[in-house]
Amino acid sequence: MLRFAGFELDQRREELRGADGTPIKLRPKTFEMLRLFATSGGRVLSKQELMEAVWPNVHVGEDSLFQCIRELRSALGDDRRQLIRLASGGGYLLTAEVEVEPEVTAGGEVAPLAQAVETRPPAPASGSMIQATSQRSIFGFSRRAMVAAVAGLGAIAGLAVAAPVLKPDLLFRRTPPRIAVMPIVDASSDSRGVVMAAEVTGRLVDGFAKIQNVSVVAPGSAAVAGVEPAGLPAASSDYEIRGELQHGDQSWTLRARMIKTTTGEVQAVAAASVAADEADAQLAQSRLAAGVGHVLARRLNEMLVPSAPSSSPRGSSAGGDKVALEQALASINQTTRERYGAAQSMLQNALTEDPDNVDLAVALASLQMRGIQMVWFSPEEAVAVEARANATLERALRSKPNSIPVLEAHCRFLSATNHFVKSLVTCAKALSFDPWNGSALYLIGLGQIFLGRFDDALATFRQADRYDTPPASRWTWLLGAGWANLLMGRDEEALPWLQRSIAITPATGRSHMLLAAAYQRSGRFEEARAAMAEGLRLRPGTTKLNVTPPWKNVSPVCLAASARIVQSMVDAGLPEQ
Known part of the structure; x- marks a missing residue:
């Protein structure tokens, strides 16, 4: 502070x-x-x-x-x-x-400051102009020498990071692919359209600038967005992002596409909408930019990290594999027991016919990690699943270290196996290729919860809610925000988050049990018992002894707060044994 x-x-x-x-x-x-x-x-x-x-x-x-x-x-x-x-x-x-x-x-110790703030010299008594200070020295070296040294180290590190992700033609040019984010065209008839389009442009520029190993140029925009012409023509870019903003009776809609500059070929298209009556203009702008940015960033990652060639002799393998991958993604994001089983069978069948397909193996590992998090495996099964997933992900990380799906799967694996600090690092790397990745944000928030950093977790879940991408994962960060509020004793504030999560994905059971705890602690005892009864119907056999995940590496702060929540569940009707 x-x-x-x-x-x-x-x-x-x-x-x-x-x-x-x-x-x-x-x-x-x-x-x-x-x-x-x-x-x-x-x-x-x-x-x-x-x-x-x-x-x-x-x-x-x-x-x-x-x-x-x-x-x-x-x-x-x-x-x-x-x-x-x-x-x-x-x-x-x-x-x-x-x-x-x-x-x-949490232990009462003072954490080291990330940045030291030097003692500030007194301000001059008058005058609006201040003479700039002379060049400072750091540890005996001039500031210019230090900057040169850091720049040299940064260049070496940059080449090491860039090598795995860039295509050979881009690598040999030794320049990252350049993305031109063109000003969003206001195609609405609403007086707010110009401002909205400019702000969304600015948010897209900011987001793409966070992506590793690409360079972003904004050839021109309205002054409202704070983005000015760069003095470089769009033709100097490798790809262009172009979009139009429209306004209807019910919604604002942004349609965008990524175009290869040299050929004019459309590489990806994306669309996002927000309610026309959304009172929070910044929220609307954030969701429009995230809705298209998330899709385009993942497509860009696919182009820069191509899939490994399939070993399947079937001519129709690619189409079948794509269907299996899409089904797995949907089931990972919006899990029910039935959908989980169907997706697992589909992926296993696809892998039987194409056993060397890295993408299929990673999707199966990620799906099964969700199963472990939902406690859908017996302890014995979970051990075997973890071992196979670990081997799969180690191979995938060696061949595709900058692939978003691989990083997501590894992050989920680390989270499900209680390696929370490592999961934060891996999820942050996934965000460096897709800054709007709500699934990665959810897993970061989960790690922060187990490390006892509840305020950080709530802020992370709120950020995911502001982006709202991918929408299929929405129930996860809503559930996370409700859980974080409960852990901090903010029971009334937890209720709307949990209710929204259940309205989207009502079949998990655990969400109902958290809702029961929130009702119980808010004095709404009848509603608490009803919520617990529904949770037990969806997850029969749940007791005080098995309602929580494994506690390895969990912070004492989280353990104590979780124990209070579990006791509230027992008071609402959760069996003790």
Whole structure:
């Protein structure tokens, strides 16, 4: 937590609050710029430094920077430009003294700060221009020398990371594929369309800029989105993202496509819609961008990480394998016992005919990890399934280390086998190829829960809900948000999340049992017993002894909070034995 001039900058929740604790809305890029100012230790930040930090791998003009500065001054009430001041060299700095409140861990220890904030020099008494400080030295080396050294190391590391993911032709050119995100065309007849299209464009640019080993250029956009012409023609890109925004009586609809620039061939199409009466404009913009970005990012990953060739002699293998993979994906995301069994049989049959197919083997491993998480295997079966899945995923990671489905499956495996810290790392890598991946966010939130980081988990589940992609996984992060609220004792707040999750996927049983605990702790005892009865009907044989997953590597904080929830389930009618 950083405090300055009566404001609080909550880095964990990515939130700026005023003196009365009221959140102040900022766009993500504007918040990131304020974070840079607050952690700079009073140093003047040049325009180039700000643009490279806030828009990494994106070519934007200075108007993007100026808009963020204007938004910050407006949010901070800095009409006289005294808090964020212009330096003589053209850079900016935050003149207020920043106080750092260190994070306290569950054991009462002070966690090390991710970034130190230096003592801030006193601000000049008058004048709107501040002389930029001279070049600093770090451990005896000049700042320029340090930057050169870091740049050299970064170049070496970048080549090591890029080699597995890029196609040979792109690798030999030693340049990452360039994606041009063209301004979304406003094809609506609504007065809000221009602003909506510009904001969605900006969110798409931000998202694609997070993807590893691609370079993003925004050839032009409206000033509202904070994206300016880069001075580079779209023809200099390998692929273009183009889209149109339409407005109907019931919804806003965004249709987008990814086009290979040299041939004009459409590589992927995507569409997303949000309700026309959605009151939260930022939520609508986020979901439109995520809805198409998620589909296009996965298609881009498929093109850069091609599937391994099939060994099947059947001429129709590809079509059958595709059906099996699609069925498995649907069953992983929206699981019922019946669908799970059908998908498992389909994948096993496909693998019998094509035993060397990596994609099929990974899909089966991921599906079976869902079965372990749902406790649909006996302990003996689970051990054998884990061993086979581990061997499958190790082979897949060697051949396709940057494949989104492989990384997702590995993340699910690590989560299901209680390797939570490793699962966070693997899921983060999956997000580096698809920043809108709700399934990966759900698994990250799950790991945070078991590590006792309930606030982080709730924020992660909320982020997944803001993206809402893929929609088939929606029930998982809704369930996660309800669970996180319960663990923190926010029983009333847990209810709507759990109810929404059950409305989408009502057959899991465990969701009803969590709902029963929330009702019980809210004093709604009849509803608690009804919810527990439904949970037991769906999961017969569940007792206090087997209602929870294995507790290996689980934080004591999570263990204690979970024990209280289980006792509430018992009070609502869960058998003890």
